[in-house]
Amino acid sequence: MPLDYADLFETAPCGYVLTDKEGRITRANATFAKWVGWAPHELQGRRFADLLPIAVRIFYESHVAPMLHVQGSVSEIALDVLHAEGHKLPMLINGAAVRDDHGQVASLRFAVFTATQRRNYEQTLLHSRNEAQASVLSERAESELREQFIAVLGHDLRNPLAAIAGGARMLLKEQLSERGSMILRLIDGSVVRAGGLIDNVLDFARGRLGGGITLTRNDQEPLEPVLRQVIGELRAISPDHWIDAKFAIDALVDCDHVRMGQLLSNLLGNALTHGAKDQSVRVRAETTDGSFIIAVANGGEPIPSAALERLFQPFFRGGSHDRQEGLGLGLHIASEIARAHGGKLTVSSDPVETCFTFTMPMGGLPRNSRGRQHSR
Amino acid sequence: MMLSGQTGKSEGTGAILRLNARTAGSGEQAIMFAHGFGCDQNMWRYVSPAFEDRFRTVLFDYVGSGGADIDAYVIEKYATLDGYAQDVVDLARALEIKDGIFVGHSVSAMIGLIAARQAPELFSKLVLVAPSPCYIDEADYVGGFNRAQILELLDFLDSNHMGWSQAMAPMIMANPDRPELGEELAGSFCRSDPEIAKRFARTTFLSDNRGDLGAIEAQVLILQCREDLIAPLAVGDYVHAAIPGSELVVMKATGHCPNLSAPEETIAAITAFV
Incomplete structure (x- = not known):
């Protein structure tokens, strides 16, 4: 046809x-x-x-x-x-x-x-996409506001804290009873702890606000005194908990000294809080095979393997303990500091010990060899 | 056509690259062709070659169109025609144009006027093809559209986003109908980022640039088409009346793009003027 x-x-x-x-x-x-x-x-x-x-x-x-x-x-x-x-x-x-x-x-x-049906379908898609975008935007704005709030709060807390520390220092010069001296030591310890918390909160908020962790590297001065001072501060806070520290830093470490102190303070604070009180906390800082390592180990209950994975996430708290948990930012900030240095923070935990190990590649120059030092 | 190898200041060379400028032809005087909303320098492909024997021809794409550097798109800068006019000035200076001819289609006619006022030494002659200083009717002024219709256009570009980007997709493929166009054109003609196209539409159709008309040093030719939906006769008359000494030619061509639909007539009208 x-x-x-x-x-x-x-x-x-x-x-x-x-x-x-x-x-x-x-x-x-x-x-x-x-x-x-x-x-x-x-x-x-x-x-x-x-x-x-x-x-x-x-x-x-x-x-x-x-x-x-x-x-x-x-x-x-x-x-x-x-x-x-x-x-x-x-x-x-x-x-x-x-x-x-x-x-x-x-x-x-x-x-x-x-194309009526197709257009309807497209409009529906477009509509859902716009809604999704709007809700993402408003959530982002909200969380930014929240983090700005945290940043401002953290910053503002520093001033009264400095006043408390100053007041305590002035009181030291006074004639105090034994009880008064003890209270003053406690106040001093609390000031150090609160200062550390504020640092962590500020770093966290800054990270979320896009600033990230900034480094002021120093490869001219030894790092060891900085780490020793941190250990000293924490010993003062927890006088009953033995801290065993070993240093074998044979080279200048090209890193941010304040940050490195913060990292150790966070790890040590964590170990003192969670470790068994009848076992020493062991700190090891050494240069070896082109790496710089800080390891902090404590005894006591191992961390459940499920929790290990999330340990470095912000606001993560182990769960079993309730009181002394803090914000759950310490380990997160420590791992961010490690990352900023091109290094990493790892953890191993078994019934014998829980050990956090920071490792970073060494860019620094070799220093005149020094013998291993052992402290307490 | 080749990329101009001018050795200007780095900022100048920047404008050449940024705007994907191409120069051709031989001649002392430069003639710059500027495209309007929607497409790119290829709008002039049937017209510009006719001027290469007497002039140095300059073609370019506005940022956000054709092969211009999309990373150079700055929302605030291109929210008014002044930003586009600045690019024309930058480009003309980079190419060391003096007393040149500027041929602007559609919204580019107004961009050219603004540029010529900013830097009078650049262009001694302006050809305004299908110009409109203001698309929206206001009091006695007849722009051809009311505000609601222009908002509907913006809405259309918005709601048609998906259909539009799909409509653009086939252009990426080679064009079997006109193989002589080559891959490059097939890939880019009339294709633009929908978000930027929307902003360009907003800048183009919501602008009121009637204040940029008025006396101007350069000689002005207005090419008006018949039955142009976008720039009707009354608008051409208005522009003619508002620029003292300007010349108005009403073409036989219909529609908004005589450079495509009636290249011969367009060439003849421009040639007679320059």
Whole structure:
């Protein structure tokens, strides 16, 4: 049976619109005419762009028409076409330019497809995406506010703390009873602990606010005195808990001394809080095989393996203990300090001991060899 | 066409690279063609070659269009036409243009006017193709659109985001219909980041630059098309009346892009003027 091309054109399951080179409709098929609510002859002579809502016309003139002229075709253009009664019909359009022998555009052809369901689906997707974006943005803003609050609070706490420390120092010069001296030592220890907490909180907030941990590296001065001072401070806070420290630092370590002190303070504070009170806490700081290592070990209950993985996450608290947990920032900040130095902080825990080990590659110059030192 | 190898200051060379500028032709005087909202320098591909025998032709893409450096897009800078005009000035200076000719299509007509006021030494002749200083009707002024319609356009670009980016996708493929266009054009023509296109539309269609009309040193030619939906006849008349001494040519071409639909007539009109 011969193919009835006229019928195929008129009643095809898509709209056909033929125009002259300027976009004036020369012929539209019955399918398209029916969709847009005009009689086919009523469409003749109208510009195709006139069937579009004004906004879409601008898009057509500034994008679609140029593409037809330069590229010769467009495909899958999503736009609305106006129905004779004024409402918009979502449609998808393919277009092609027909050229004459000189390569000039002679006429245009459009195939038009209805796209109501697809458009609805797209709108739904778009809507959900916008909602998701909005909620992410507002959450981000909220958490930023929270972290700014933490940063400001931490910073502001430093002043009264400094006043307390100053007051305690002045009291030391006074004639005090034994009980008064003991209270003063406790106050001093608390000031050191509170100072450490504030440092951690500030570092955490800064990290979240995008500042990260900044380093002021020092490869000119020995690190050991800094670490010894930290150990001394913590001994003063926990006089009953034995701290065994071994130093074997044979080279200058290119690192941030204050940060390194903070890292040790955090690890040591953790060990003193969680370690068994009847066993010593063992600190080892050494340079070996191109690495610098600080290891802090304590005895007592091992850390459950499930908790090990999350130990360095902020606000993680072991759970079994309740009181002395703190904010759960100490280990997180320590691991961030390790990372900032290009090193890492690892942990191993078994019934014999729990050991945190900081390792960083050495960039520093070798120092005059010094014998191993042992302290207490 | 080649990338200009000017040895200007680094900032100048920056403008050449940033705006994907291409120079061709031989001649003392430069003629710079600037594209409008929607496409890129290829809008002039049928027109600019006709001037290469007498002029040094300059084509470029605005930041956010075609092959311009997308990283140079700064929201605040391009929120007004002044930011685009600054780029035209930077580019013209980098190419050491003096007393050149500026041909601006659509929104570029106004950009050219602003640039020529900022740096009068750059261009002695301006050709404004389908210009409109303000697309929105206001009191006695007829821009062709009301505010709601322009907002609908912005909304359309927004809601059509997905359909639009899909519509742009086929351009990445080679163009079997016109293989002579080559990969490069097939990849970029009329393709722009939807977010930036939306902002450019906002800057273009919400701007009121009627204040930038008025007397100007450069000679001005206005090319007005018939049946231009975007810049109707009344707007061409308004621009003509507002720039003393300007020349208005109403072309036989219809639509908004005579540089594509009627290149011969466009070339003839510009040639007669320059």
